[in-house]
Amino acid sequence: MPVTQQTASESDVKHQLSLLHEELGSLQRQARQLKIPVIILFEGADGAGKGTLINKLLMSLDPRGFKVYAMHSPNDEAIFRPFLWRFWIKTPERNKITIFDRSWYRHLLDDRVKGDVSSEEAPRYFTEINDFERQLTTDGVVLIKIYLSISKKKQSSRFEKLANNPATSWRVSKKDWKRHKQYDEYSAMADEMIFPTHTEKSPWAKIDSSSIKSATFEVLQLVRGRLTSAINEKLAEKPATMTPDLNWRAKKDNPSRLDQVDLSLTVDTEEYHVRRKQLQQRLHELEHQLYVTRRPVILVFEGWDAAGKGGAIRRLVKGLDPRGYEVIPIAAPNDFELSHHYMWRFWNQYPKGGHIAIYDRSWYGRVTVERLEGFCSEDEWKRGFEEINETEKHWHNCGAIILKFWIHISNEEQLRRFEARKNTTHKQWKISKEDWRNREKWDAYKVAIDDMIDLTDKPTAPWIVVEGNNKPYARIKVLETTVKALESVL
Template sequence: MLENIDLSRKIEKEEYKAAMPGLELKLGVLQREAIERKIPVIIVFEGWDAAGKGTLINRLILNLDPRHFKVSSALKPTEEERLRPFLWRFWIKTPAKGKMAVFDRSWYHRVLGERVNKTVKKPEWLNAYKEINAFERQLADDGNVIVKFFLHISKKEQKKRFEELESSPSTAWRVTKEDWQHLQQYDEYAGAVEDMIAKTGSSQAPWTIVEAHDRRFATVKIFKTVIQALESRVQALKAGGEQTARVQVSDNNLNDVSTSILDRVDLSLSLTEEEYAAKLKKYQERIRELEHQVYMKRLPVVIVYSGWDAAGKGGNIKRLTQNMDPRGYEVIPIGAPNDLEKQHHYLWRFWKEIPKAGHIAIFDRSWYGRVMVERIEGFCTEAEWKRAYREINEFEEQLVNFGAVLVKLWLHIDKDEQLRRFQERQENPYKQWKITAEDWRNREKWDLYKIAVDEMLYRTSSPHAPWTIVEANFKYYARIKALKTVIAAIERRMGGT
């Protein structure tokens, strides 16, 4: 496919000089429109070494308002980055609404350089296609305009450019041994590029191959492509189209979730105080040992606590962490998103909190808010929460693929027990702060929440990321069950490595 690209295309100086001022003005106007209409924009530059990425990116950004874009270079991952799933460092750099993120190389590194140089194994880069497509689809569904460039030059041209750089003392250092090695691998690399373009091109995130022998031709093509992408989105919005309108979610209603999972939970389960004290001691000692092993073996651990208000999440987490080393774990409480978080895809703030390999992250509430409170309270559209089941499953699958132990706990109590606990809080001066008018309002919607929870448990439990329902009417029982569940999950993984 690459060999059919006409690399002789060029633009003469006069034509270029005539065209650019108009394109520059247009791009400036469109950037301001995108800012006003809160469109997030992602521009990816991939391409051969010495194809001119740096110069062409600079040419583009000089016309943009620097308050609203950011350029990131994806070179070798840092230590911090290596300890997290490979998409982590790109997720956290996805643009807020109205902002533009320009990537000088990107997540495609995994299926190009890392693939060709065999620094990742084949199942990993094969899987990366899946993860990349999910990543781009999720962002496109959330309204991102995605433009991807591949700057193409021939092997002969690349060699010529390396030689030119080497011939001047002030640029010779820029050509490394690695570059010459890449030149040797040109054909292999070209195969990977073709594979990448075939597997990751989509109408939401199309590839544009840029014939990059002639700098002027490449510049004009890049400007025109970005302008066209922005223009068509702005036009669509002006015409009243919803950014996310194109996302069709089949209208699966609750009929699919034929039986209630929650109704089958045995809430009479309990423990005596002696049983509790003995087991608590034993499991707390065990979890501390495991915490150290997790660190030594660089295992990432993600524990998600969900449950009804007053189900005892806080006290439960406290018993889990009581004997742990604070250097090895972190409790991440999730409340309403702040302003900045609201400007991003809803998964963004969770990606930001993904623990380093070797650390334990305990989420007190989580991304499941999307299909519970946000669904019930109308904080997102129906299309958004319906889409979320798939997005959450993909997100969790990526964590597990990366090697994470993932434990998801639903602390379940019944409606009467919740009432009893609310009243107790209200009567105790030291607990009053724990109960708010909102808690009472949520309680009125118990039945709606129950439907949402049942659907959530049904749609997001999978062999690699199962839900554990913790019977929590009796706190002793719930605490021990949570501890046991976490320990078993870590031990299972320890055994496996």
């Protein structure tokens, strides 16, 4: 009796499905406890059932633990920033799941079919996406990439079904039918996209969604599998050693850049005042051009305690329109920031095109203070150099002008300034016990800073070592370097 058989098998399927749902709920809780962040993205042609399958998946999950983002065309905030910006800032906390309905792959799929991204531009996006995914997965993110495919025939029949039902006809637009005509092109582009981005840590799963029922099973099983291995890996993981490394030197034979700085350079007071005003005036003009051309500027200030970062920044911004720049002081990350990739908080602060972001300390904390205080593992700070280079490259790729200042003073000059602060009532707020403690580690910091400059000084994001013993000299050099850099590109 075939009818009974079918019923039996249907209830069987239902039972299996409910078991899967239960399992996934439990895996979500385990992942949460183990602080495993998860990203699941869905790509696929229109009508492939992305929305439906996301809904099926969500039924297993505790709604307090996930967020779903439907990624449409970028809005004004996103369009004036790197294309990965809007995804970076949505990466999950370490105990959460983020689900993307379309993702950064729009750029290599829809936008290529539309002709907004050419074959010449595509390689850049491939590189940036692979860097991005590697940075996240190395940091512990489980990245599940699902491509749903259906046949051209199936696509048109789904469109027709939606169009014929008054309750759903709004969901099928002329655009959809236009894209239907481009089905073959779209499929070819998808294949071209999947191959170079199918990596060990972030593989693609191509799932045939002609039957929603069987696709549901495949999606749930895939997520179950990926979560299970991530949980097992995490449980087997040995805790990383976080002992500070004070001696490693990346390029042992490189002479120390810091030793080569001529700290005797000074500038005459009269000249200082005249020059400073000229440069401030010029920078103000450039600020306006910057806005018109929508280029973002990223200025990083690092330097010894009491080197004069604050003073240099104040002279830099003095003539500027405050609506065009922001000074971003970077302190130790708070809990919420710590529960993301270390670059996450800097992506969040990324300036909109036409604006200047001035970082008073920065992501270079990763390879200096975090390295020396043991706030991250050796593996983490060592790969930090490459990650930072990649990131600054991505920013440069979309027009950012990047300058990084290391304000250098001698050990003796620092001592003089510390003593002066201690002995001047209205400057005492500037000096703390921690400053004295850091001072004791001068030599170790010097090694780390030489490494930092050796490994991250790039033509597109150069380090400028500023002679800081004479404050007026340092301030003029910062202003002058910034003005020249802007003039050369505007």
